[in-house]
Amino acid sequence: MALPFPYEIKDVTEEEDKVIKKYYKQYTRPFIRIGPHGYILNAGYADHASEIYNFEVRPDDVWVTTFSRSGTTWLQELVWLVANNLDFETATKDSITKRFAYIEYTTLNLEIHGDQELSPNAPRATFEDFRSLPKSPSPRFIKSHLPLSLLPPKLLDTTKVFYIARDPRDVAVSFYFAHKLFRYFDDNVQLKEYWDLFQKDLILHTPIFPHVVEAWEKREHPNLMFLFYEDMQNDLRAVIDKVCKFLNKEYTEEQKQQLVDYLDFKNMKKTPMTDNKKEGEGEVTFFRKGKSGNWVQYFDSEMMREAEEYMEKNLKLTDMRYPVVKK
Template sequence: MEFPYEIKDVDPELNAQLLKDFTGERTGFLQVGPKKYFLPSKYREQGPEIFNFKVRPDDVFIATYPRSGTTLTQEMLWLLVNDLDYETDSQIPLVSRAHFIEFGILVHDGLKAEILELVKDDPERVKDVHEFAANRVPVLDATPSPRVIKTHLPFSLLPPDLLKTAKTVYIARNPKDMAVSFYYHNRLLRTQGYVGDFPAYWEYFEKDLLPWCPFWEHIKEAWELRNEENLLFLFFEDLVKDLAGSVKKISEFLGKKLTPDQLDRLVSHLQIDNFRKNPSTNLDAENMPGTRVTGEQDFIRKGKNGSWKEELFTPELIERADKWIVEKIADIPGFAFPE
């Protein structure tokens, strides 16, 4: 199918500033379609492939704006789909069990070359780098069913037949908590390599100049599809508040039945203190030289509601953010984040 959206380069002057603040990208940023979804340069070549990706009926997708409970739900879905195979779970990193379909757009060729230089004397690590930076569409095409697939793309940029073919869980999160988590994430990973402060980061967020923005359009697209049979729309706040209830709801959505003991074990496995220590989910198992910035916070952070109150927000920024959130939510009929 022909890709239906125009892909434009960001204004050169703005792009120059973005490249100074987000050092993982080396070429420039793009805006896609009428909603101007903001993505790195490699989306130009891989975006149409993702749009035309062949979805299978037994696929399960986890779709979110970043830092909205994605990894927790990704791990939960993989275990549910694979009959609670904790042995394989412990042996293979989550990123290799449940592929991130657009991850290839995040690894710029310049960054890849730097990492290859670091590991050039180790053939196995060289192989790992090439796999790490690869376009995930061919990888997923060759992956046997059942597949659990992660994405941060909005529904309009995903295969048009997705919800007619396979089940998808979408998680939404309050933008203040999300932005704090995404800020630290962007500082941790060199694929983003953010070097600015939080007020400047929030400015980019409000102006829809962070990857996968606009945030509100992303949520709005999912919210308008929430009654589709193959979509389960959940809130991160509810996921954290009632993890056992959320696991039951998701397992029922997938047609999986859990005994009380199975439910207890899965909830314990996903509980944040255990989850944070799990090398398979906290990226320890793929801690390739050159991909992390030392001294930054871990991939799995606090995993709780309201942590933004303890971090980064000044009174002035809280007032500004609250006003912006109220204005934006008014444009999404019936939508509200849980208290």
């Protein structure tokens, strides 16, 4: 018996929809807010919210869940390699989009592209989603940018789940350039405009703080590993040890050092992490800087003041604090 989807789904206000569609131009139906936190998604998600919520989780699944641009791909690669006996050959040959399913991705695009097949050479964010995964062989590696509350309610009690969080100011900058890379936003949209939308929770998947705090509050669950992007930057080797223990895998010191080297940001940029064959140089690329605290290079004085107020207002509602990155 399918469980009823437990949260209210309602259209954003007419004014909000007008503002959102000034930027997200390809969507036709009103954008929606979901649940008490009012997570922003497109109408295509509402069509399949119950299917994703009722998705059957397997005990040998491995999930990576994050707010977008929080170190998702970096963590996916680490998790996949640890779980798959450090199979660097396959990791170098096959993109992460082939090795990890992006469970809700098609709900972002069904409204734009319908069910039409992508050409074989088109860049893909995933080769599997909630529709095909039930028939996929185990073990399945699954990624989601949905908050935990919108994922299957038995997820944590059934399988291993990773969640990674990153300073929202760095997320905002990275997500801004991703919006241009994936053609959500026109090239002429300025960061200041984007930052205004981000603060007002008018960007896909926002608000970011409730998204992160949902996972933070479950960090003691034995099947959840909560990580910070900043900790991976500060001491990747220590994070590798934690992931190995969490997945019940043992490797030699030499093997772990090999993994550290492979996951170095410069090396990651050279391997086919994504199926986007048009990767280039500059800001509008899938892998940009890979540095925490880099947001200060993009914010003017007014944006910095706003960011300080934004962080203070939201952090006072939780005991979670983002780690300081070692210089």
